[in-house]
Amino acid sequence: NAGVTQTPKFQVLKTGQSMTLQCAQDMNHNSMYWYRQDPGMGLRLIYYSASEGTTDKGEVPNGYNVSRLNKREFSLRLESAAPSQTSVYFCASSLRGGGEGTEAFFGQGTRLTVV
Amino acid sequence: EDKVVQSPLSLVVHEGDTVTLNCSYEVTNFRSLLWYKQEKKAPTFLFMLTSSGIEKKSGRLSSILDKKELFSILNITATQTGDSAIYLCAVGRFRIIQGAQKLVFGQGTRLTINP
Numbered sequence: 001n002a003g004v005t006q007t008p009k010f011q012v013l014k015t016g017q018s019m020t021l022q023c024a025q026d027m028n029h030n031s032m033y034w035y036r037q038d039p040g041m042g043l044r045l046i047y048y049s050a051s052e053g054t055t056d057k058g059e060v061p062n063g064y065n066v067s068r069l070n071k072r073e074f075s076l077r078l079e080s081a082a083p084s085q086t087s088v089y090f091c092a093s094s095l096r097g098g099g100e101g102t103e104a105f106f107g108q109g110t111r112l113t114v115v
Numbered sequence: 116e117d118k119v120v121q122s123p124l125s126l127v128v129h130e131g132d133t134v135t136l137n138c139s140y141e142v143t144n145f146r147s148l149l150w151y152k153q154e155k156k157a158p159t160f161l162f163m164l165t166s167s168g169i170e171k172k173s174g175r176l177s178s179i180l181d182k183k184e185l186f187s188i189l190n191i192t193a194t195q196t197g198d199s200a201i202y203l204c205a206v207g208r209f210r211i212i213q214g215a216q217k218l219v220f221g222q223g224t225r226l227t228i229n230p
Binding site: 042045 | 159
């Protein structure tokens with residue numbers, strides 16, 4: 001089983017460039033999430049999608065946009081990359097929002113460097 | 116503001132030792148507490164705790180939640196070098212309107228097991 005697949009794995013951008021991080025899950029999960037991980041700060045939620053057709057902001061949404069394309073896919077877009085967005089980005093999915101089956105499963109991450 | 120604090124931030128022990136990792140939280144609409152292990156890349160799920168006083172166990176790892184004192188511990192007995200990783204604690208908040216569980220992560224504990 002592929003689980004949660006993210007592309008690309010690595011990316012270097014120049015300041016001001018744009019890019020889209022792709023994420024797909026094959027577990028028929030309802031909820032999907034985008035996190036960033038910076039040294040000493042754990043994982044911080046950027047955006048999430050409770051179900052197909054809905055998206056909402058997390059802790060650190062500024063500078064990002066998302067699209068829940070269908071149940072499987074949830075993309076994260078940086079419109080104008082800034083050095084502060086240098087980070088490791090993780091996509092995750094969970095079956096539903098509460099109770100059993102709420103644990104999130106993570107993709108392998110995208111290491112993004114903005115120069 | 117929701118807060119999840121892990122301690123210690125870093126721990127170095129010898130193979131065979133027993134370790135206890137701590138996680139305290141202040142979160143509104145608490146739903147669950149989750150533990151993840153992160154080695155090279157993606158965090159992998161260990162436990163989800165929703166009720167106080169009920170220990171969850173998997174091999175040499177165990178965890179328990181105290182909802183009155185707002186903390187959880189993760190114990191690892193007879194540690195092995197393969198236990199070296201970052202251990203992340205996350206608290207799930209139940210959001211009634213959309214039903215999505217947003218995870219708030221702690222900073223993580225970096226555990227190193229020396230042979």
